[in-house]
Amino acid sequence: MSTTHKLNFLYLIWKDPNTRRNFIVGKLTRNNNYQFEYCEEYALAEERGWKMLEAFPENKTYESESLFPVFSSRLPDPKRRDIQKILEKYGLMEYDDFDLLKKSGARLPIDTYEFIDPIFSDDEFVQRDFYIMGVRHSTKCCGQYCDRLPKIAIGDNLILQSETENPKDKFAILLKTDCGEVLGYVPRYYSRAIYDRLLRGFTYSCCVVELDFNKKCSECIKVHLSIPKTSE
Numbered sequence: 001m002s003t004t005h006k007l008n009f010l011y012l013i014w015k016d017p018n019t020r021r022n023f024i025v026g027k028l029t030r031n032n033n034y035q036f037e038y039c040e041e042y043a044l045a046e047e048r049g050w051k052m053l054e055a056f057p058e059n060k061t062y063e064s065e066s067l068f069p070v071f072s073s074r075l076p077d078p079k080r081r082d083i084q085k086i087l088e089k090y091g092l093m094e095y096d097d098f099d100l101l102k103k104s105g106a107r108l109p110i111d112t113y114e115f116i117d118p119i120f121s122d123d124e125f126v127q128r129d130f131y132i133m134g135v136r137h138s139t140k141c142c143g144q145y146c147d148r149l150p151k152i153a154i155g156d157n158l159i160l161q162s163e164t165e166n167p168k169d170k171f172a173i174l175l176k177t178d179c180g181e182v183l184g185y186v187p188r189y190y191s192r193a194i195y196d197r198l199l200r201g202f203t204y205s206c207c208v209v210e211l212d213f214n215k216k217c218s219e220c221i222k223v224h225l226s227i228p229k230t231s232e
Contacts, residue, residue, distance in 0.1 A: 010102055011040070013189060015112040016048050021168075022133070022188050025050065028071065028115070030098045036068060037061045067097045071115075074106035119193035126197070126227040129209065131219040132175050132184035149213075150181035158183070158206045158223060162195055171195040175206065175223070183221060194227070203229040 012026035024040035038052065038059050046052075055070040056062055066072075076086050078095045087095060090103035100106075105114045119126055135149075159176040163185075166172035173186040173194050186194055197204070210222035 008098065009118070010098075010115045011118055011189060013114045013116055014045050014050050015114070016045070016050070017112055019048070020133070021048075023048075023050070024189055026053075026056075028068075028101070034064045034067055035061055067101075071101065071106065072097055074108055075100050075104070116187075116189055119190055121193065121196070123193075126193070126225070128190065129222060129224050130187050130190065132221045132223060133187050134184040135220060150177050150179070150183060152177060152183070152208055152211070152221070154208050154211060156208045158208065160186070160194065160198060160204060160206060162198060173198070186225075194225075197227050202227050205229040 008031065009027050009029040011024045012028060014023050014025045015021070016023065023042070023045040025038060025042040025045050027037055027039045029035040036056060038056070042050075042052075042059075052059075053070060055068060062068070075097055076083060080086070083095065087093070087100075090100065092099055092103065101115045102117045105116065107114045116130075117128070119128065157178060159178060159180070161174045161176060163172040163174050164170055169188055169191055171191040172188075173191050175183045175186065177183065185191070204225065204227045206223050206225045208221060209224045211220065212222075213220050
């Protein structure tokens with residue numbers, strides 16, 4: 001295992017509300033303490049109207065002994081009466097704010113941020129849940145006409161296919177039904193790692209785990225991906 005894993009970190013993703021493109025704007029690390037810094041694509045995001053978080057107004061490394069309030073406020077209160085059910089939903093035995101960020105993504109309906117667990121180049125096994133991106137564009141449903149979507153159901157297996165000629169992402173990965181109908185794309189922050197594994201001939205399984213056609217195609221199809229494919 002790489003020494004990179006000794007630093008447990010998550011990426012903070014910002015989704016452009018106009019183009020719906022995801023940008024990696026920050027990195028939250030938990031080692032002996034918590035650290036947050038802007039990284040990767042924050043400058044590109046700024047060009048598209050994103051602004052630095054009020055809690056972190058400068059491009060420097062911030063440190064704290066506990067999780068920064070701007071992030072802990074996105075999590076359910078550990079004193080909630082139903083907190084055990086919430087933890088069970090994410091496969092957690094006890095309340096751990098960092099693990100809950102990792103498992104839940106800490107998305108809120110009031111903004112366009114999400115935490116994601118990166119895929120490392122030397123990860124022996126990869127298991128991730130994510131929403132298919134670009135559904136409204138790929139299926140021509142325009143976020144309104146769900147009858148234009150290919151017929152899919154929870155439990156359906158999907159096909160991954162590289163799209164190297166994609167002008168926006170040379171590592172783009174299409175998701176298709178077993179009949180070859182395009183649903184959309186793997187999120188850009190995972191595409192490179194998955195592309196590399198497909199190129200090396202890794203087996204995989206990718207199945208639909210959630211459908212919600214009331215979200216106007218922004219988060220209507222959720223899948224679970226395993227690389228390499230787990231035994232049935």
